[in-house]
Amino acid sequence: MTYQFAAELAGRTIVITGGGRSIGREMATAAAAAKMKIAILEINKANLDETVNSLRANGADITGYQVDLQVEDQIINTIKEIERDFGKIEVFVNNAAFHDSADLIASSLEMWNKTLDINITAPFICIRAILPGMIERKFGAIINIGTVNSKMMIGSDSYTASKAALHALTRTVAVRYGGHGIRCNTIVPGTIATEVWQERIDRNPSVFENLKSWYPMGRVGKPSDIAAAVLYLASDQAPWMTGTEFVVDGGLLAGFAPMYPVVEGTD
Ligand SMILES: NC(=O)c1ccc[n+]([C@@H]2O[C@H](COP(=O)([O-])OP(=O)(O)OC[C@H]3O[C@@H](n4cnc5c(N)ncnc54)[C@H](O)[C@@H]3O)[C@@H](O)[C@H]2O)c1
Known part of the structure; x- marks a missing residue:
């Protein structure tokens, strides 16, 4: 995808958690196209290095930080390090996540706690750590990656x-x-074809094919669908957007595509 982006993004610092692969890596690619300064927080060293090296080879200003987002000290120290390295954090994307598809009865407490640690506790720790600097500068865009x-x-x-x-x-x-100049929005993606689906693809190789008929736009999403939304919310083109659920889902939440003909008796 060729990204369209606002000129003021150039030189702005963006931090992306979980930027080693999939949607996070594509966010970094989009941010590099916009000439942003990029910091990636990622647990997987090989993927972190691959993202950083490939974008750097194309001229990006990007630094990788290996962090386990389940460890509070690591998060806090890394955010301090980024503030030292880059001077300030202007855009922060809570993108890293852990996905467990076990049903409620089959869910272990260990997996439940791991899910909450990475998906909600880590964003809380990150946001708490970056807010003082953002408040001081009266500027910050925080983007949380939610889900349908x-x-x-x-x-x-x-x-x-x-x-x-x-x-x-x-x-x-x-x-x-x-009131301190901070905007915070949730992006709400529908199904995005990424590596997190691999286990489910192994169980059912047609999973995306089977899912696409539910989507009014007739396809599942791509990482670039979400990365484009990040560039928009990070920019000054969205100055009055805050607290929103910015839905990027091919129409899924508007209604299930196969349902209305059944209701109308025209299926
Ligand atoms: N793929 C989808 O269908 C979909 C749909 C809706 C929302 N989302 C959301 O989009 C975001 C990205 O999803 P994705 O499909 O790219 O997922 P992904 O699993 O492919 O990527 C997540 C990244 O987070 C990293 N990560 C996980 N735990 C970590 C930890 N403890 N410390 C540091 N890094 C850690 C992983 O190593 C990985 O690089 C997530 O927030 C996800 O919930 C995805």
Whole structure:
């Protein structure tokens, strides 16, 4: 995808958690196209290095930080390091996530806690750490990556609960710190074809093919669908957007594509 982006993004610092692969890597690619300064937080060293090296080879100003987002000290120290290295953080994307598709009865407490640690506790720790600097400069755009699962029951029980909490955290930050020049929004993606689906693809290689008929736009999403939304929300083109659920889902939340002909008796 050739990204269209606002000129003021050039030189602005963006931090992306979970930028080693999939949607996070594509966000970094989009940010590089916009000439932003990029910091990636990622647990997987090989993927982190691959993202950083490939974007750097194309001229990007990007630095990788290996962090386990389940460890509070690591997060806090890394954010301090980024503030030292880059001078300031202007855009922060809580993108990293853990997905467990076990149903409620099959869910272990260990997996439930891991899901909450990565999907809601880590964003809380990150946001708490970056806010003082943003408030001081009266400028900051925080983007939390939510999910359509938070809006309706479509499986993945612990993941859904954790992401619903993240949607709520967005509203809290937007309302409490809006007066300090901070904007905070949730992007709400539908199905995006990424590596996190691999286990499910192994069980059913047609999973995306089977899902696409539910989507009014007739396809599942691509990482660039979400990366483009990040560039928009990070820019000054969205100066009055805060506290929103910015839905990027091919129309899924508007209605299931196969349903209305059944209701109307024309199927
Ligand atoms: N793929 C989809 O269908 C879909 C749909 C809706 C929302 N989303 C959301 O989009 C975001 C990105 O999804 P994705 O499909 O790219 O996922 P992904 O699993 O491919 O990528 C997530 C990244 O986060 C990193 N990460 C996980 N735990 C970490 C930890 N403890 N410390 C540091 N890094 C860690 C992983 O190593 C990985 O690089 C997530 O927030 C996800 O919930 C995805």
